[in-house]
Amino acid sequence: MLIIRNVRCLTFAVGLKARPDAKGERRLSQNCSSVQMTVHFAGGSVASGAPTVTYRFSENIMRFLLNVLLVTASLIAMPLVKSAQLLAAQQPAAQEPAAQEPAAQSPAAQPRAAQQPTTESQVVDKIVTREQEEMRLIRQFSPLVETYVQNFRENKHLGAVPDGDKYLLGRADFSRGVEVVSLNDTQSKNKNFLGSMGNFFAFGKQYVPAGFLQMVFIDSDGFNQGNYKFTYVRREFLGEVRCLVFDLTPLPKTGKGRFVGRIWVEDQDYSIVRFNGSFGPASLTSYYFSFDSWRVNTGKKQWLPAFIYSQQGDFQDAQTKSMAFKPFKAQTRLWGYAPGGVGEEQELTKLLVETPVKDQAEKADDYSPLLAERSWARQAEDNVMDSMERLGLMAPYGDVDKVLETVVNNLEVTNDLDIQPEVRCRVLMTSTLESFTIGHTIVLSRGLIDVLPDEASLAAIIAHEFGHVLLGHHMDTQFGFFNHLRFDEKETFSHFGFGSTHEEEQAANRKGAELLSKSPYKDQTGTARLFLQALKDRSKDIPNLISPHLGDRVPTNWAIASESSAQPSAEKPAANVIAALPLGGRVKIEPWSGRLQMLKSKPVSAVAEYEKIPFEITPFVLFLTRQGDSSSTEVVGAASAKSDANTRP
Numbered sequence: 001m002l003i004i005r006n007v008r009c010l011t012f013a014v015g016l017k018a019r020p021d022a023k024g025e026r027r028l029s030q031n032c033s034s035v036q037m038t039v040h041f042a043g044g045s046v047a048s049g050a051p052t053v054t055y056r057f058s059e060n061i062m063r064f065l066l067n068v069l070l071v072t073a074s075l076i077a078m079p080l081v082k083s084a085q086l087l088a089a090q091q092p093a094a095q096e097p098a099a100q101e102p103a104a105q106s107p108a109a110q111p112r113a114a115q116q117p118t119t120e121s122q123v124v125d126k127i128v129t130r131e132q133e134e135m136r137l138i139r140q141f142s143p144l145v146e147t148y149v150q151n152f153r154e155n156k157h158l159g160a161v162p163d164g165d166k167y168l169l170g171r172a173d174f175s176r177g178v179e180v181v182s183l184n185d186t187q188s189k190n191k192n193f194l195g196s197m198g199n200f201f202a203f204g205k206q207y208v209p210a211g212f213l214q215m216v217f218i219d220s221d222g223f224n225q226g227n228y229k230f231t232y233v234r235r236e237f238l239g240e241v242r243c244l245v246f247d248l249t250p251l252p253k254t255g256k257g258r259f260v261g262r263i264w265v266e267d268q269d270y271s272i273v274r275f276n277g278s279f280g281p282a283s284l285t286s287y288y289f290s291f292d293s294w295r296v297n298t299g300k301k302q303w304l305p306a307f308i309y310s311q312q313g314d315f316q317d318a319q320t321k322s323m324a325f326k327p328f329k330a331q332t333r334l335w336g337y338a339p340g341g342v343g344e345e346q347e348l349t350k351l352l353v354e355t356p357v358k359d360q361a362e363k364a365d366d367y368s369p370l371l372a373e374r375s376w377a378r379q380a381e382d383n384v385m386d387s388m389e390r391l392g393l394m395a396p397y398g399d400v401d402k403v404l405e406t407v408v409n410n411l412e413v414t415n416d417l418d419i420q421p422e423v424r425c426r427v428l429m430t431s432t433l434e435s436f437t438i439g440h441t442i443v444l445s446r447g448l449i450d451v452l453p454d455e456a457s458l459a460a461i462i463a464h465e466f467g468h469v470l471l472g473h474h475m476d477t478q479f480g481f482f483n484h485l486r487f488d489e490k491e492t493f494s495h496f497g498f499g500s501t502h503e504e505e506q507a508a509n510r511k512g513a514e515l516l517s518k519s520p521y522k523d524q525t526g527t528a529r530l531f532l533q534a535l536k537d538r539s540k541d542i543p544n545l546i547s548p549h550l551g552d553r554v555p556t557n558w559a560i561a562s563e564s565s566a567q568p569s570a571e572k573p574a575a576n577v578i579a580a581l582p583l584g585g586r587v588k589i590e591p592w593s594g595r596l597q598m599l600k601s602k603p604v605s606a607v608a609e610y611e612k613i614p615f616e617i618t619p620f621v622l623f624l625t626r627q628g629d630s631s632s633t634e635v636v637g638a639a640s641a642k643s644d645a646n647t648r649p
């Protein structure tokens with residue numbers, strides 16, 4: 001919701017592509033209909049200077065909204081209801097694994113038990129039916145899909161180390177089978193890197209995005225009892241979700257490409273939540289990768305593909321040596337399932353629950369040229385952020401942004417700075433290590449936040465970006481015009497570009513070092529230096545991970561020590577210090593809305609040398625939960641299964 005000073009306006013995007021009809025035109029003309037409405041702005045404050053203010057709702061308001069939503073659910077379209085479920089799920093109560101309650105106390109458990117299948121073949125029937133429904137559900141969506149592949153080679157001291165990589169980002173189209181529209185492979189600015197990869201790139205052509213995406217389905221045209229033998233293994237918990245585990249074996253003469261491996265089926269609706277294995281059988285001409293595919297619950301009976309780890313080959317394995325390609329590991333992430341972005345739905349919700357009230361007209365006047373200039377720049381920033389959030393490339397504002405803004409605040413306070421408009425932080429969803437600044441908005445990629453070893457190294461990266469802000473480095477204010485935000489999704493990376501010049505980078509390094517030297521982080525810059533050194537050492541093995549798509553690469557040549565040299569103790573780090581974390585070490589993606597959360601498990605501090613896996617790909621082990629469903633059935637299920645095998649893999 002924008003506030004153009006005191007007149008609150010409802011903004012609708014109007015464009016030939018989005019709404020070609022005359023209706024849209026009418027809406028535009030009603031755009032600033034000066035409808036007077038009141039809101040209790042518990043979360044945001046009406047900043048007097050800024051013409052456009054984005055309000056963030058407090059939790060109470062969210063709860064209130066949710067209630068209204070539930071009451072009016074029948075009037076609202078499906079996606080909105082899904083969003084309501086999501087909101088419900090975000091209440092803290094849903095997060096508690098309540099396994100300590102006594103079993104069989106809850107009446108709610110009784111009716112459910114009556115419908116439960118009693119024989120193994122009834123269970124298998126349920127699983128097959130449910131998976132057919134699940135496939136129909138998945139086919140309605142087109143999430144973003146990102147695959148990052150690392151080849152590896154043997155290192156005598158460290159075990160497997162990265163040896164070349166490949167990065168794929170695209171929009172999945174499940175309605176037409178398994179297809180991906182690539183967003184990053186059409187770029188001329190990446191040419192240098194592809195060229196320098198030489199040998200690897202020739203093999204890299206085998207890694208088609210659709211190949212990895214195939215692993216979201218177990219068997220898209222024959223998942224049934226006629227093609228597979230199901231063998232019950234045991235019960236097992238994945239996080240707080242109790243599962244039945246089955247081994248699947250294709251029956252003889254059922255054709256190629258059938259799944260061989262293990263499936264985990266949650267025991268309320270019999271949805272498959274994880275499958276681990278391969279398509280087979282392999283032959284000399286066709287080779288299938290092993291994979292571990294996870295689905296995440298995003299609402300009632302809605303388990304969507306979210307994370308896939310795949311791997312093939314090992315340098316000690318004789319068979320690998322005869323393969324046509326180097327051994328590799330790959331992570332695939334899917335997110336952005338919510339159609340059109342969750343944020344927009346909340347805006348509309350807000351519109352529906354607001355009631356008309358009085359105007360606040362005391363401060364009414366046009367802006368001075370300077371204020372107008374500032375507010376125009378802010379508008380351009382907001383437009384870029386909104387546009388990228390809608391594409392699923394920018395995370396909705398949330399917890400991780402607040403963590404970054406705390407660091408910004410620490411730098412501001414200790415350097416005695418008061419920046420207007422305030423400096424904000426956002427997170428780019430990609431795994432590539434990059435950062436940039438647009439106006440007063442600092443953007444770090446999720447991948448970069450993931451691998452940073454500690455807060456001080458995060459502060460160093462932010463201090464560099466803050467340097468860009470303070471030096472007033474160029475930003476494209478054309479994005480203040482809304483027509484500049486209309487482009488084909490495939491063109492995203494060529495349409496937007498926020499990279500800095502070499503001179504700007506050097507200046508930002510100097511300014512950043514100055515900020516750090518007066519900050520609370522001034523005695524801890526040792527880890528930041530270690531991080532930059534580690535990244536520099538590895539950079540030739542992970543060229544695609546460090547290639548930015550929108551911003552700047554991490555400034556590995558930045559000598560932070562030269563400016564803040566008052567900390568001799570930080571020069572010699574302890575032997576067990578980790579210079580950088582593996583990919584996915586910190587931030588968790590919620591696949592429906594694209595929201596980000598800091599992982600609760602703290603990074604392990606002391607590890608063996610071979611366990612230090614900076615910038616490397618590791619398997620996923622998820623703590624599965626059910627969204628919006630902390631009901632007693634779950635409690636009973638969890639408690640009664642206490643004696644079962646609940647070991648995690």
Ligand SMILES: [Zn+2]
Nearest residue numbers: 500505508552
């Ligand atoms: Zn920079």
